[in-house]
Amino acid sequence: MDILELLKQDARLTPKELAVMTGKSVEEVEKVIKQYERDKVIAGYSAVINWEKARDNIVVAFIEIKVTPERDYGFEEIAKRIYSYEQVKTCYLMSGAFDIAAVVEGSDLKEVALFVAQKLSAIQGVTATSTHFVLKKYKENDLIFEEEEKDRREAIVL
């Protein structure tokens, strides 16, 4: 596995551990990671948290947004106006029936609904929104949120 694959799996791996697992030197690993960070290949490091377990007041919604692209900028400027809100955790340009997808978080349904109605819908160029509340997260970032299946192997077989 290369450094990126290993870090994707566990961002806590130290340069030394990464060096061992890729057969590179520690210096080389540090240099490569620095470069990735500079190039924004590695955009950041964060834990994948199952907020449903940590807190009871969290609501997540998936918002489909239709927009009219702007002359000269296309979708970029509108997208920026959308993702600049702190409530928007994820934002994608999409193909298909709508243009932009945003994942929005809030502490209750009303807060999220009002945010969509008063902020997102009001952005110039946004023509329609459709809000879908997330009821349960099963898997995120390659990680399954349910209790991990335990190792069912016999301790020893021969």
Place this chain on the structure above:
Amino acid sequence: MKKPGEFIREEVRNTPPSGIRKYFDMLSGLSDVISLGVGEPDFVTPWQIRESAIYSLEKGRTHYTSNTGLLELRQAVCNMLRKKYNLDYNPLNQIIITVGASEAIDIAIRSIAGPGDEVIIPEPCFVAYKGCVNFAGATAVPLQLKEENRFKLTVEQLKECVTKKTKALILAYPNNPTGAIMTKEELRPIADYLSTKDIVVISDEIYADLTYGTKHFSFAELENMHDKVIYVNGFSKSYSMTGWRLGYVCAHKDIVAEMLKIHQYAIMCAPSFVQYAAIDALEQCEADVERMRKQYDARRRYIYNGLIEIGIDCFLPEGAFYVFPNIKKTGLTSERFCDRLLMEHKVLAVPGTAFSSAGEGYFRATYASSLENIKEALKRMERFVNTL
């Protein structure tokens, strides 16, 4: 009158059970044990393969298949062998789908060797070979592989073991338990020598997909031996399908026709829904094989480096998913080392002696375990080694 146990044939009675059976008992009273003792992937079979088995059950594909296995599966296996290893086998008469590579080994040995015959087994090795040879009534001739040769077979060693009675050589690379591999250049002299002898090679290549560095080269690819090789492989290790019990054996059609009789009468056919799932495994899951191989590779480097750092000598394995560290300098026997590692530090590894007496002074630990487990096991081993 005979007691019930006395009805058992001598060959069976004289074959000891697997040397690690005692660990079952030792384990029962312990909790929080990290086991690096199993010879199977920690990954669950890829969902696509499991789903395919469910679908075939849903469709009612629950009948016997042909004795040799589903033609579609035999074709898929032969296509894969041609593509990956340059091996040319005819799906119509040169392959049998078996219940695990284990059955393939058994029917191969029973077809070739009987009373009065000798089978050369390079050791340390997978535990079943010797048992199968014993049960066939033949004589197992051990050949002790050496760490200084990186546990590779040399033609000089082989020559010393060959007699007029030698019927077969069992070749198992990538190797369990040592993790050794053999390259084309290293296999060539073995083939050149054996091509002048009436000796069959049973080549157990179950770990073929799991090499790190050099791509696996099959002994059967060597032209001058092709017709005298019984090629054994299976789905357990590459596709994480150990519990499914599915393997295959390929050879010259005249050998296959004879082996088929044993398979026919003893087994009939491998489970049908498992065979259907295996077609999907071969045709659609190559990326999964590679994903798992890469994970093993990272863990291999990690555990090897960890062992060296805590002062345990170890040969860098190039295939399979085991490390086979040398513990001679601790002054402990393999068994004593592993007993104490388990009882005092709760890490289960297998003493080298489980893989024949040639394994004395070594233990086998698998890195088919999560990185988290490997890290913790290394910490515990370090504490143990520091007390010695």
